[in-house]
Amino acid sequence: MINTLFRFLNLTFITLCILVVLSFALAYFFPGDTWLNLFGAEFIQDQPTLMLVAEQTNVLMAFWYYIQALLEGEWGVSFATGNALYPEIMRLLPATLELSLYAITIALVLGIPLGFIAGMQYHKKIDNIFMSSSMVMYSFPVFWLALLLILIVSLQAQWLPMSGRLSLLFDIPHRTGFILLDIWLSDVPYKQAALYDALQHLILPTLSVSFIAFAVFLRTTRRSVADVLQTEYIKCAQTRGLPSSTIFFRHVLRNALLPVLPLLALQISTLMTNVMIVETIFSWPGIGDWLIQAIYERDFPAIRAGMLLVAMVVVVMTLSLECLSQMIDPTRDRFAYARH
Amino acid sequence: MIILDIKNLTLEIESNGVLIKALDKVSLTVKENEIRALVGETGSGKSLIVRAISGALPPQWIVTADRLTWRGENLLTMKQAQRQAIMRRDIAVIFQDPMAALDPSSRLQEQLLESVPEEFVEGRYWWERNRSKMKIAKQILARVGIENVAQCINKYPHELSLDICQKFMIALALISQPTLLIADDPTRGMETNIKKQILALFTHLNKTRDLSILFVGHDLLAISAMAHSMTVLYCGQTVESGKMKALRKRPLHPYTKALLDSAPSFSPDLQPKSRLVALDGTIPTLQHLPIGCRLGPRCPRAAKECVQAPTERSINEHKYRCHYPLHLQVV
Numbered sequence: 273m274i275n276t277l278f279r280f281l282n283l284t285f286i287t288l289c290i291l292v293v294l295s296f297a298l299a300y301f302f303p304g305d306t307w308l309n310l311f312g313a314e315f316i317q318d319q320p321t322l323m324l325v326a327e328q329t330n331v332l333m334a335f336w337y338y339i340q341a342l343l344e345g346e347w348g349v350s351f352a353t354g355n356a357l358y359p360e361i362m363r364l365l366p367a368t369l370e371l372s373l374y375a376i377t378i379a380l381v382l383g384i385p386l387g388f389i390a391g392m393q394y395h396k397k398i399d400n401i402f403m404s405s406s407m408v409m410y411s412f413p414v415f416w417l418a419l420l421l422i423l424i425v426s427l428q429a430q431w432l433p434m435s436g437r438l439s440l441l442f443d444i445p446h447r448t449g450f451i452l453l454d455i456w457l458s459d460v461p462y463k464q465a466a467l468y469d470a471l472q473h474l475i476l477p478t479l480s481v482s483f484i485a486f487a488v489f490l491r492t493t494r495r496s497v498a499d500v501l502q503t504e505y506i507k508c509a510q511t512r513g514l515p516s517s518t519i520f521f522r523h524v525l526r527n528a529l530l531p532v533l534p535l536l537a538l539q540i541s542t543l544m545t546n547v548m549i550v551e552t553i554f555s556w557p558g559i560g561d562w563l564i565q566a567i568y569e570r571d572f573p574a575i576r577a578g579m580l581l582v583a584m585v586v587v588v589m590t591l592s593l594e595c596l597s598q599m600i601d602p603t604r605d606r607f608a609y610a611r612h
Numbered sequence: 613m614i615i616l617d618i619k620n621l622t623l624e625i626e627s628n629g630v631l632i633k634a635l636d637k638v639s640l641t642v643k644e645n646e647i648r649a650l651v652g653e654t655g656s657g658k659s660l661i662v663r664a665i666s667g668a669l670p671p672q673w674i675v676t677a678d679r680l681t682w683r684g685e686n687l688l689t690m691k692q693a694q695r696q697a698i699m700r701r702d703i704a705v706i707f708q709d710p711m712a713a714l715d716p717s718s719r720l721q722e723q724l725l726e727s728v729p730e731e732f733v734e735g736r737y738w739w740e741r742n743r744s745k746m747k748i749a750k751q752i753l754a755r756v757g758i759e760n761v762a763q764c765i766n767k768y769p770h771e772l773s774l775d776i777c778q779k780f781m782i783a784l785a786l787i788s789q790p791t792l793l794i795a796d797d798p799t800r801g802m803e804t805n806i807k808k809q810i811l812a813l814f815t816h817l818n819k820t821r822d823l824s825i826l827f828v829g830h831d832l833l834a835i836s837a838m839a840h841s842m843t844v845l846y847c848g849q850t851v852e853s854g855k856m857k858a859l860r861k862r863p864l865h866p867y868t869k870a871l872l873d874s875a876p877s878f879s880p881d882l883q884p885k886s887r888l889v890a891l892d893g894t895i896p897t898l899q900h901l902p903i904g905c906r907l908g909p910r911c912p913r914a915a916k917e918c919v920q921a922p923t924e925r926s927i928n929e930h931k932y933r934c935h936y937p938l939h940l941q942v943v
Contacts (some may be wrong), residue, residue: 504712507668512727512784513700522726523715530717602768603716 273599280595287587295580296338302572310338312349312357312573348573352566357577361559365581366449367437368558372547374474375481382482383489384532390490391497391528402490409487414546418480418553425476433473435555442466477554481546485539492535497528533597537590544586615824616642616665616703616792619679623660623848625898626672632898634673635660635848636906639924639931640826642792647818647825649835649856651871652845653895658828659708661845662796666705667695701729704785706795710777714769720780721765724749729788748787756783757809775802782810786817793817794826799834807831811838832875836860841929844868847895847906849921854930864930864937867891867907905933913938 299309329337341347347358390402426434437451438444444466447454452474455466500506501524509519548560555561559578566574598604623635635657642648652658663669665680665687680687682698699705707713715723725745734744753761756779769777778798785793795814799807815838817823827839835842836856843853844867852865860878863869872878873889893910902908904919911918913936922933 502670504707504709505715507663508705508707508713509715511666511668511699511705512788513696513698514726515696518726522718522722526717527715601717603770 276595276598276604280591280598284588284591287591288584291580291583291587292339292342293335295576296335298576298579299572302575304572306334309572310348310576311341311346312351312354347577350566350574351571352569352574357574360562361577361581363446363449364557364559364562365585367451367556368547368551368560369585370450370452371474371477371481371551371556371558372543374478375547376485376543378478379482379485379489380536383486384493384529387490387493388497388528390494391501394494394498394501399494402494406487406490409483410491412483414480414484415549415553417483418476418550421476421480422553432476433469434476437470437473437557438466439469439473442469477550477556480550480553481543484546485543488539488542489532489536493528493532496531497524500524500528503527530597530601530603533600534594537593537597540590540593541586544582548582613644614641615644615683616640616826617679617681618661618665618677621661621664621675621677621680623657623664623669624674624676626674627899631674632901633848634898635664636921638845638848638850640843640850640853642824642826644791644824645818645822646841647814647827647839649839649842650826650828650845651830651832651835651842653830655847655895656845657848658845659796660848662705662707662794662826662828665794666699666703668705701788702791704788704790704793706778706781706785706793706798708796708800710774710781711769713781714777716769719766719768720772721749724753724765724780724784724787727784727787732789749783752783752787753780756780756786756813757806758783775806778802779806779810782813789821790823792824792826794828796828797830798827799829799831807834814838832872833877836878844871847901849906850931850933851907852930852932852934854932858930862939864927864932864939865934866911866913866936866938869938905935 296310299306302309345358347356347361349356350360353360386402390399393399422434425432433439442460442462442465444451444454444458444460447457451470452467455463455470460466506519506523509523514522544560547558548563550556551558551560552564559582563575563578563582565571566578618638618640620637620639621635622633622637624631625634626632638657638661640648640650640661650658650661660669664675667687669675675688677688682702685694685698687695687698714720725742728745728748732744732748733741735741749765750761753765758764758776758779764772764776764780769780772780778801782795782798785795793814799810802810811834814823814825814827818825818838827835829835839856841853841855842859844851844859844865846867852859852863852868859868860872863872870889870891876882876888891910891912896902896906896909904921905911905914908914908918915936917935920935922935924931924933926932
């Protein structure tokens with residue numbers, strides 16, 4: 273257990289180091305002055321000594337200064353707005369996390385049970401219906417789906433709002449950055465109405481992100497359940513005459529879910545990409561929308577900082593999920609013993 | 613009284629659009645209090661028979677039989693619940709590979725306790741019932757010869773050695789006190805001492821608890837010591853079956869003779885360093901099965917008629933399927 277934890281911490285640390293090196297290298301790859309790219313114009317104007325230091329140092333020393341600045345929260349200043357990047361990113365990140373969290377929850381809550389049903393009915397009618405419909409869902413490009421939803425639900429039927437997180441009528445003080453939580457914590461008189469409005473804004477983006485994730489979860493779970501049902505030990509439990517419910521809860525459930533978890537960890541990067549696209553389409557004020565704007569404006573410090581943070585989030589989440597799945601798997605050290 | 617009666621059991625597997633008969637008209641009976649051995653080479657379909665009886669076959673495989681009955685009730689057509697009840701209380705199966713047959717992600721204790729039939733459990737409240745279950749489990753584990761029960765019971769299958777897992781499988785099978793035990797090569801991969809211990813346990817249960825056993829294996833020496841009767845299987849066909857003594861003394865089918873001759877311990881006057889007797893060739897694969905009697909191409913006595921599958925003939929309780937049986941000219 274401790275070993276696994278240590279191994280994963282080590283892996284996370286090394287991966288993060290590589291990410292920092294890459295983000296540092298970006299400053300050299302972008303056109304223009306390296307230090308300007310790293311920290312932005314205003315930042316350097318404020319600290320003229322830094323310029324002097326920069327001219328005298330070599331790459332290694334520069335990297336050392338860069339790491340120090342990163343750890344101190346000096347992530348540089350945006351070209352476009354002149355704002356410090358670190359507080360801006362920290363203000364935007366919760367919006368993205370909120371959207372991904374809701375989307376992944378919906379996809380998990382629906383995808384895994386339906387995957388179990390499909391797996392239990394392997395190659396029967398229900399399974400075929402689930403498989404073909406999930407194939408269709410999986411093949412939807414997320415940007416097209418989002419546009420389609422806006423076109424039908426927002427523009428034609430006018431049921432739901434098409435952009436933003438909250439109607440401009442409401443003014444909610446920023447606390448955690450998670451909109452539902454913020455409304456809940458605030459003591460504005462229109463709490464109920466604001467909550468309802470925020471939920472309405474959430475529906476379409478969440479739906480478009482969870483659409484594909486749902487299909488993936490369903491297919492993964494179904495495959496795993498079908499595999500477990502084929503195994504010798506399930507057959508053996510059946511020949512012992514155990515009731516089907518006992519077999520399902522004691523033997524199928526755990527063995528089918530164990531291989532699903534690491535596969536879900538792999539889905540996180542895809543999910544983040546989809547969230548960024550959806551944010552742009554729905555003008556969701558999250559890090560994805562902001563990053564794409566930065567790319568349009570050639571805001572090099574912002575691109576570097578945004579990419580670094582998104583990559584960090586993906587790496588940390590993926591690795592911690594994988595670590596978790598290893599730690600709860602009782603068969604994890606199976607291969608430490610001799611094969612029979 | 614016959615408890616398990618199988619007549620003309622045929623198992624067909626579809627492979628590349630062609631139906632292959634993996635089992636071809638297999639007949640087998642197990643009487644009350646009898647140890648019946650089922651003998652054959654690897655790949656002759658012994659395990660398939662076990663699976664057909666226990667119902668652990670993939671659904672796409674086609675099982676047909678004139679009779680596949682347990683105490684007169686047809687196992688193939690009965691309701692799922694009824695078959696489940698029979699498998700829970702009357703028939704127990706020990707599968708060949710204990711590592712595959714035990715759930716890798718649950719502790720042995722959970723797997724053992726859930727198999728204890730409710731009828732044996734005493735007490736009203738769950739803690740009393742749990743204690744009672746645990747007591748039964750420990751008794752049975754001690755009986756199959758697992759030392760330091762307390763240590764083993766909390767382990768996962770992959771943490772224990774193969775023979776302890778196999779003993780565990782045996783305990784799982786015996787815990788419901790079945791009438792018939794189907795043991796599919798239960799001593800595979802065990803060292804001789806433990807093997808003897810297990811076989812002695814089977815014999816003991818057979819004598820004291822009236823346990824009938826269908827013993828599948830290829831250890832002829834052990835089988836001849838414990839079994840009352842034997843059925844010989846070759847390539848999915850039963851070639852001969854009868855009382856153990858009669859079969860050993862006077863095998864009627866050429867394959868049975870070859871099988872017995874190939875075991876050195878059965879020929880006491882075998883000279884040192886002499887060649888062992890064996891049939892030429894190897895057992896055919898399922899894709900290249902000969903027609904008629906499947907031993908045909910390898911049989912020293914084969915003739916023209918052998919392309920027709922011989923029907924079952926019997927002399928008293930000695931049944932055989934051969935056009936040219938050995939020894940019969942003399943009788």
